[in-house]
Amino acid sequence: MESIHKNSIGYWCHRIALAHRAHIESMTREMGFSAPEAFLLMYLFRKGQSSLVELATLMEQAHPSVLRHIDHLESMGMIKRSPHKNDRRIKVVELTDEGAVIIPKIRSLLKEVQKKATEGIKQADIEKFFDIAKQVDENLCNETPCID
Numbered sequence: 001m002e003s004i005h006k007n008s009i010g011y012w013c014h015r016i017a018l019a020h021r022a023h024i025e026s027m028t029r030e031m032g033f034s035a036p037e038a039f040l041l042m043y044l045f046r047k048g049q050s051s052l053v054e055l056a057t058l059m060e061q062a063h064p065s066v067l068r069h070i071d072h073l074e075s076m077g078m079i080k081r082s083p084h085k086n087d088r089r090i091k092v093v094e095l096t097d098e099g100a101v102i103i104p105k106i107r108s109l110l111k112e113v114q115k116k117a118t119e120g121i122k123q124a125d126i127e128k129f130f131d132i133a134k135q136v137d138e139n140l141c142n143e144t145p146c147i148d
Contacts, residue, residue, distance in 0.1 A: 023113045049094035097134050
């Protein structure tokens with residue numbers, strides 16, 4: 001009997017995302033933090049600083065979950081919280097120097113996962129996959145706003 005999921009883009013995107021995250025999770029665990037925390041560190045490295053609301057929206061997680069990640073990373077000295085310069089009710093989260101030191105390790109880990117994911121696949125096919133994925137993203141994000 002043929003799987004009903006065989007030709008479902010949503011199924012394969014979800015399955016690949018789960019496998020990708022599982023590999024990252026196993027590697028970041030050895031470094032003392034989780035895959036979502038690695039994502040948070042990388043985002044803060046690129047963005048500079050962010051509010052809890054922005055991070056929760058980006059990570060598609062409830063505030064308490066994101067707060068647990070922030071608490072953990074702050075206890076490790078990777079990030080710090082401070083009041084927003086114009087609104088003291090808002091806490092701003094940013095990378096510390098110690099957090100910035102771990103970024104090259106996270107990048108290396110992500111390259112390892114990419115290498116594993118593309119093992120045995122021709123470069124031309126990888127590029128075609130990216131082209132197709134970008135087109136699917138564009139098709140879906142034209143009608144429904146997507147998070148960058």
